[in-house]
Amino acid sequence: MKKVLLFKSASEDYVKAFSEHNYQTVFIEPLQFVYVNLQELSEKLQSLYYQGLILTSPRAIESVSKCWAPSKFVTWNTKRIYTVGESSARKVKLLLGLEALGTRTGNAENLAKLILQENSSPSNFLFPCGNLSSELLPSKLQSGGITLDSLTVYETKENENLRSDLMRVNEDAEVCCMVFFSPSGCEYVQRQLQTFSNKLAHLPHFAIGNSTAHKIENLGLEIAGVAAKPKAENVLESVEHYFRTL
Numbered sequence: 001m002k003k004v005l006l007f008k009s010a011s012e013d014y015v016k017a018f019s020e021h022n023y024q025t026v027f028i029e030p031l032q033f034v035y036v037n038l039q040e041l042s043e044k045l046q047s048l049y050y051q052g053l054i055l056t057s058p059r060a061i062e063s064v065s066k067c068w069a070p071s072k073f074v075t076w077n078t079k080r081i082y083t084v085g086e087s088s089a090r091k092v093k094l095l096l097g098l099e100a101l102g103t104r105t106g107n108a109e110n111l112a113k114l115i116l117q118e119n120s121s122p123s124n125f126l127f128p129c130g131n132l133s134s135e136l137l138p139s140k141l142q143s144g145g146i147t148l149d150s151l152t153v154y155e156t157k158e159n160e161n162l163r164s165d166l167m168r169v170n171e172d173a174e175v176c177c178m179v180f181f182s183p184s185g186c187e188y189v190q191r192q193l194q195t196f197s198n199k200l201a202h203l204p205h206f207a208i209g210n211s212t213a214h215k216i217e218n219l220g221l222e223i224a225g226v227a228a229k230p231k232a233e234n235v236l237e238s239v240e241h242y243f244r245t246l
Helices: 012-019 037-047 058-065 072-077 088-096 108-118 136-143 162-170 183-193 210-218 233-243
Strands: 001-009 023-027 031-036 052-054 080-082 123-130 146-158 175-180 204-206
Touching: 001 183, 012 023, 012 233, 031 058, 031 183, 037 058, 037 123, 037 146, 052 108, 058 088, 058 123, 058 146, 080 108, 088 204, 123 136, 136 146, 162 183, 175 183, 175 210, 175 233, 183 210, 204 210, 204 233
Parallel strands: 001 023, 001 175, 052 080, 052 123, 123 146, 175 204
Antiparallel strands: 031 146
16 A cells, blocks of 8 residues: 655544555654743733734634633633634634634635725734744735734744654655655755655655645655645545656
8 A cells, every 4th residue: 555654743634545545554643832922822812902803823823822711811701713715724623622614725825805895994803823933914905905924933943753653664665755844844854865865855846835735846856746725625535636647
């Protein structure tokens, strides 16, 4: 059975989608995270200044959950919460008890368009994010008259086990391709692959979205496919399309 190497934490959605099409999934998490500024985040969440909250990553949702108290933050039940995918929306519901909008936007650019359509200018939104967060969303919204208060709530670092994990998987002849889920993850993986002789670097490279695809190309590598949406079925579709057309 062919194996697909996914650079993310283990996910039942991906295991199920790929196994139904005779692929085995292998997960390597290239990143590790440190949460920061949670006291400041808690204070901002209690403020009446914001009309909404934007959560574009699982770690941002988790950071909010670390200082979340439904009784303390009851005003958020009537405000707009935006995210970019269905899995993130489920996480918002599970950890915060809130309903999220924008679940079908798929990326920051589409999310910005939706927020500008649904909110009048001026509006103020709180944007908990990572230290490597793109400026695309803030710049798009600010050009449309919506102020984004960006607060770094987690820092992204390279997983200390990444090199050993890659060397272990390199011995597996069944691995047929690699899927990248973030620009930073892609950079860390490629940096480690240059430190030892490997077969992995020559495998087809797939990306979860355009920003990750651009990062792969900027590193001088070819893209085999980009998922239409950040969902397991779409990643599978991209992989299957590539191998069908070979």
